[in-house]
Amino acid sequence: MMTKITLRRPDDWHLHLRDGAMLAGVLPETARHFGRAIIMPNLVPPVVTGDDARAYRDRILAALPGGMAFEPLMTLYLTEATDPADVARAHAQGLIHAVKLYPAGATTNSQSGVRNIEAVMPVLEKMAEIGLPLCIHGEVTTADVDIFDREQVFLDTVLDPLRQRLPGLRVTLEHITTAQGIDYVTNASGDIAGTITTHHLMINRNHMLVGGIRPHYYCLPVAKRASHQQALRAAATSGNPRFFLGTDSAPHTDPTKESACGCAGVFSATNTLSCLAHVFEQETALDRLEGFASLHGPARYGLPPNDTTITLEKRDAPVPYPAKIVTGAGPVTLFDPGHPLFWHVIA
Ligand code: NCD
Numbered sequence: 001m002m003t004k005i006t007l008r009r010p011d012d013w014h015l016h017l018r019d020g021a022m023l024a025g026v027l028p029e030t031a032r033h034f035g036r037a038i039i040m041p042n043l044v045p046p047v048v049t050g051d052d053a054r055a056y057r058d059r060i061l062a063a064l065p066g067g068m069a070f071e072p073l074m075t076l077y078l079t080e081a082t083d084p085a086d087v088a089r090a091h092a093q094g095l096i097h098a099v100k101l102y103p104a105g106a107t108t109n110s111q112s113g114v115r116n117i118e119a120v121m122p123v124l125e126k127m128a129e130i131g132l133p134l135c136i137h138g139e140v141t142t143a144d145v146d147i148f149d150r151e152q153v154f155l156d157t158v159l160d161p162l163r164q165r166l167p168g169l170r171v172t173l174e175h176i177t178t179a180q181g182i183d184y185v186t187n188a189s190g191d192i193a194g195t196i197t198t199h200h201l202m203i204n205r206n207h208m209l210v211g212g213i214r215p216h217y218y219c220l221p222v223a224k225r226a227s228h229q230q231a232l233r234a235a236a237t238s239g240n241p242r243f244f245l246g247t248d249s250a251p252h253t254d255p256t257k258e259s260a261c262g263c264a265g266v267f268s269a270t271n272t273l274s275c276l277a278h279v280f281e282q283e284t285a286l287d288r289l290e291g292f293a294s295l296h297g298p299a300r301y302g303l304p305p306n307d308t309t310i311t312l313e314k315r316d317a318p319v320p321y322p323a324k325i326v327t328g329a330g331p332v333t334l335f336d337p338g339h340p341l342f343w344h345v346i347a
């Protein structure tokens with residue numbers, strides 16, 4: 001039985017760091033284990049221009065504790081007013097690595113997102129021309145579509161038509177939660193990839209709703225039934241380079257989660273690697289963890305893998321993770337998979 005594994009240092013291809021006191025509180029949780037991360041731009045107000053991205057990157061680097069190495073890979077938040085020339089300039093400067101499409105109203109801080117795809121076609125055409133990936137929150141927001149069907153309906157009604165129209169557009173379907181999303185990314189022709197979160201590999205909607213409502217498992221896209229979770233686990237551990245890790249670690253303070261109208265987002269930065277080793281071991285795929293966490297993502301983004309490593313060791317005693325991370329913005333509850341984790345990051 002394997003009890004020790006060394007990987008190239010992983011990266012996180014979908015991460016929310018927020019700003020100010022929250023940023024300062026959560027950044028070390030990611031930087032402790034990850035070399036780089038694609039930084040989500042859904043601040044209030046959002047990171048829309050190249051200048052916004054530069055200023056945000058500088059705030060992230062300023063918040064990084066001395067002695068820690070971490071490279072934030074910036075993104076822009078696509079709005080109907082985004083200027084294609086500004087996007088192209090920020091990309092040419094090496095400042096941004098993707099643009100993020102939030103359908104308006106789909107999730108936390110998405111009110112500035114896209115209502116009419118026609119309005120952003122000039123930006124998307126420019127991105128196809130320069131090879132800049134579009135990261136997509138793939139859910140429709142139409143009131144009559146059931147929340148559990150929103151990803152699946154998005155594939156047929158928005159994503160596929162868009163990709164037919166602009167076959168050169170490089171697309172990352174973010175935080176896939178359905179078997180249909182997995183099938184789409186697996187089988188579609190052209191340039192497409194998908195990220196999968198830590199928590200969607202470990203929980204399904206029963207964990208969130210059976211025996212009481214657990215607000216810390218509520219995120220968007222919402223966890224689906226167990227058969228979808230199985231499809232995600234199969235894809236993540238398949239070795240298919242189209243799938244890689246995007247934790248979607250999304251901190252909200254406890255009062256905003258434990259509320260009559262709680263925010264969407266699961267915070268998993270701290271224990272993601274222990275969780276992933278647990279899942280990959282259960283699927284007898286520990287040898288594929290490095291691909292999922294450390295190799296497929298850089299290949300997709302045209303970057304070299306990190307040249308440092310991390311080592312995990314399976315021990316008899318569980319890892320003593322804290323229940324909450326204390327930040328200057330308030331306490332943030334850490335994702336609890338509901339059972340102990342035995343894979344310790346030791347180096
Ligand atoms: C994210 C957040 O809190 O910013 N929430 C979430 O449930 N995942 C936004 C997002 O990625 O949808």
Ligand code: ZN
Nearest residue numbers: 016040248250
């Ligand atoms: Zn997210």
